[in-house]
Amino acid sequence: MRHARTGDQEFGEGALITIDGTTGAVYLGEVAMIEAEFSEELAVLLQMADAMARLGVMANADTPLDAQRALKFGAMGIGLSRTERMFNGTERLPIMIEMIVAETAEERQSALDKLLPIQREDFKGIFTIMSPLPVTIRLLDPPIHEFLPTEHLLVEDLEHLHHLREILRGMQVLSDAVTFMNQTRDNQPQVQKFTDPVLVDEAILKKEAILRKARALHEVNPMLGHRGVRLGLTFPEIYRMQIRAILEAAAECQKAGVEVHPEIMIPQVCTAQELKRVKVWVDEIHATVEKLYQVKLDFRFGSMLEVVRACMRADNLAEEAEFFSFGTNDLTQATFSFSREDAENKFLPMYNQSGILQDNPFEVLDVKGVGRLMESAVKWGRHIRTDMKVGICGEHGGHPASIRFCHSINLTYVSCSGPRIPIARLAAAQAAILEGQRVADKAA
Amino acid sequence: MSTKWVYAFEEGDGKNKKLLGGKGANLCEMTQIGLRVPPGFVITTEACLAVVNDSKNALPPGMMEQVHSHLAEVERKSHRVFGGRDNPLLISVRSGSAMSMPGMMDTILNLGLNAETLQGLIVQTGNERFCYDAYRRFIQLFGKVALGVPEAEFDAEFEAIKQKAGATHDVDLSSHDLAEISERFLGVVRRSTGKPFPVDPREQLEIAIRAVFNSWSGRRAVDYRREFKITPEMANGTAVNVMQMVFGNMGNDSATGVGFTRDPGTGENVMFGEYLVNAQGEDVVAGIRTPKPVAAMEDEMPRLYRELLELRNKLEAHYKEIQDFEFTIEKGTLYCLQTRNGKMNAHALVRTSVEMVKEGLIDKKQALLRIQPEMLEQMLFPRLDPKVTKKPIAMGLLASPGVAIGVAVFDADRAEKLGRTGERVILVREETKPEDIHGFFASQGILTSRGGKTSHAAVVARGMGKPCV
DSSP states (O other), X not given: OOEEEETTEEEXXXXXXXXXXXXXXXXXXXXXXXXXXXXXXXXHHHHHHHHHOSSEEEEEOOSHHHHHHHHHTTOSSEEEEEGGGGGGSTTTHHHHHHHHHOSSHHHHHHHHHHHHHHHHHHHHHHHHHHTTSEEEEEOOOSOGGGGSOOHHHHHHHHHHHHHHHHHHHHHHHHHHHHHHHHTTOSSOOOOOOOSOHHHHHHHHHHHHHHHHHHHHHOOSSGGGSSOHHHHHXXXXXXXXXXXXXXXXXXXXXXXXXXXXXXXXXXXXXXXXXXXXXXXHHHHHHHHHHXXXXXXXXXXXXXXXXXXXXXXXXXXXHHHHOSEEEEOHHHHHHHHHTOOHHHIIIIIHHHHHHTTSSSSOTTTSOOTTXXXXXXXXXXXXXXXXXXXXXXXXXXXXXXXXXXXXHHHHTTOSEEEEEGXXXXXXXXXXXXXXXXXXXXXXXXXX | OOOOOEEETXXXXXXXXXXXXXXXXXXXXXXXXXXXXXXEEEEOHHHHHHHHHSTTOOOOTTHHHHHHHHHHHHHHHHTOEETOSSSEEOEEEEEEESSOOTTSSOEEEEETXXXXXXXXXXXXXXXXXXXXXXXXXXXXXXXXXXXXXXXXXXXXXXXXXXXXXXXXXXXXXXXXXXXXXXXXXXXHHHHHHSSOOOOOHHHHHHHHHHHHHHHTTSHHHHHHHHHTTXXXXXXXSEEEEEEEOOOSOSSTTOEEEEEEXXXXXXXXXXXXXXEEETOOHHHHHHTSSOOEEGGGHHHHSHHHXXXXXXXXXXXHHHXXXXXXXXXXXXXXXXXXXXXXXXXOOHXXXXXXXXXXXXXXXXXXXXXXHTSOGGGGHHHHSOEEOTTOOOOOSEEOOOOBOSEEEEEEESSHHHHHHHHHTTOOEEEEESSOOGGGHHHHHHOSEEEESSOOTTSHHHHHHHHHTOOBO
8 A cells, every 4th residue: 555645644545635726735534615606707807808908818728628618718719739738648648659669650650540530639629619719739849758658667567577477487387287297186276377478478579669769769858859840850740640630620620610720830949941841741731631621721830939049030930930939938948048847946946045036937937038038039020020920828828927028028919728817818908008007107 | 404204194195105104194195085084193104214223212303392293283183182181182103114014013002191181081081981991901002012011910910800800801890990900000010110100191102102113123023024025115114103092982872893895705895894882992803792793883873874884985985995994983973093905805806896897986997907817816716615624734835726635546547547437536646747647637636745836747737727736
């Protein structure tokens, strides 16, 4: 029986507990709750807010359920839908692993063929719920080894399997011996048949293949490694499958009379060349799908801005991208050269306490540094594409102080998690009102 | 020209909280918009800083002269005499800085009482018991706050007399008992300080002002400012508010109470509050008598209830914000003693915003600006019933808001299996990884022992709107 320990208290697996994420408290047993309600007054207030705000508020949502909730909170579209989350379902992960372990392009394609209809259905679900609002879908972002079990776990599994094979061999010996002994006995004890040794061998082979792959894919610095568009360009089949799934889902929705406006977003871009290459696939698949379904699709192609170089080259990127979305978590890491986990666990608290840094830049957008980069990127991007849609989809998108800044640099929208949408809508309105008051004060 | 240290309520700038403190600025503003506030004046926060920064703790030159000339004005307006034997003026001396710091600094009531003025008060009010009660309260409060006499010494004497008189409650004590308590209290002060209790009201006032100023740099106040990050830019020094005492315990045509211009729990547009007939503020705080809801005043004191409603309407019309105010009725006259913006929960804030726009009291911009966006979070997640008082076994980081109840499960696979059967589960891990995602789907909430607000578990849980600690 496993246990969790908190100070001098302990509870075992299976114990009833209550956690309160609003206060951080953990209780043993059940504590009475009162349900939250989205009151009529709140709806009225937020409508007032929307009328005042210049910034739109979109949602980060990965599933139809998330989308449904986001809509209830008043999202004006989906600003970030992370496709990697969709590969993690129990029935999908094995196919994903099959795809990753594949040795040949054909093997990989066969796995992707199985994923295509699944992704298409995911997208259709979200499109239908959000219709006619825009839905921004980000193509696969994390390094693919994140989908594989850890090396440590695989090695352990293999050890168990090897043991099992030994045991089965022993069973075989016993079984033979019993057959031999039985010739001299009346009562024949049965040696039970356990697992087929062949099955174990197969399992070992499979695990070894995954282990080899996990080792091959190992990266010293995964967050700066083989991920995002880099991965998309080295394994074209993956992004092509996703682009196809998006456009087919859109086509099927449109056929069914559901108005959709998908936006395809490419992560980790650092040069326009990357966008150009992906754009070629998009154009090609776009033509194919339109022909196949006999519909005209309305969608946009855009880029995340989460790499410093991408911000510096925003004008170039704007030649290809129809919209930008700042990924301020990665952009903050890159601008500070901080790894978030290490920073927060090791030196950031000291930095904050001693006043070296005023705030945790992963919680409060660093307006002076990261913000300056953003402001320039917006300016450069719009220099090429005047009415360019620019948003933010990092966690900062839901924090009032950051929202005020996003307003001041003329972003088009902020995107945040569902429950933060009402907060963002109010903050967006306040940003507009306060700006108006400052202008009026100056004039006076 | 010498520095102006003192402002009458009629002349202080109601917007200058930095100079006059929140309470003082408000008293000036209320006086100037025509509400009935007892006459008085404010000694500035600048005077406080001069005192606490002075190595000898001296009052700034000229300050007491200004105090005395303003005090003369109060005497004139109240038709009473400070230290007068026949018709004595009693005053309150209260602290108040630019930021509200409840209970952190000192306040003295009934200042001006001594054996002589006490007799005058008895003649004035015809209520001997009340006067001895006021006297003993004053000696106690002044002794504690201004002279540093330990409270326990007063309490011991008080209990002794109560026992002797066979009284269970303070109200059971007769004026004779209270007179005896007063005498004993004077003895406590003499024993504790080695000096007799100061009888000269002007000396009392000077000691009291200095004590209130010094309470700004007292331990309690300093700790409070550090805890709530109150910087000198936000509040620097406390003002002292000197005001004529009015009494809610002068008979059945007197009362004291607190009010909200609207219900701070629900935001409903009805006056909310409590009052006690024939009582002083301390009686409400002490919980000896149970106050009545303010609505009951409509039957009990109909004219004053109408006046109170009028006061409430004036407050809201002027401040354009829900007000939390204190009032006292002295012999049929309603006084407003204090007002400040009411604190409300998110539900009430939203409702009042929407309704005040409908009523035309504020415009939409004001309605939107008066709510801190983060407060809305309260309204969007189920919360623990605030009536429950259970002790948590651990406190963690607030990774994703909301409450979850379920069976602790230590791995994602088991969480999924159990979750499928309809069991409510909470995924408990050291930390989570992307491959735990199916466990997230199946869980009501996530509890991890490692990681910050931006670690995997927190980010994913927030995205899903699931509570996470």
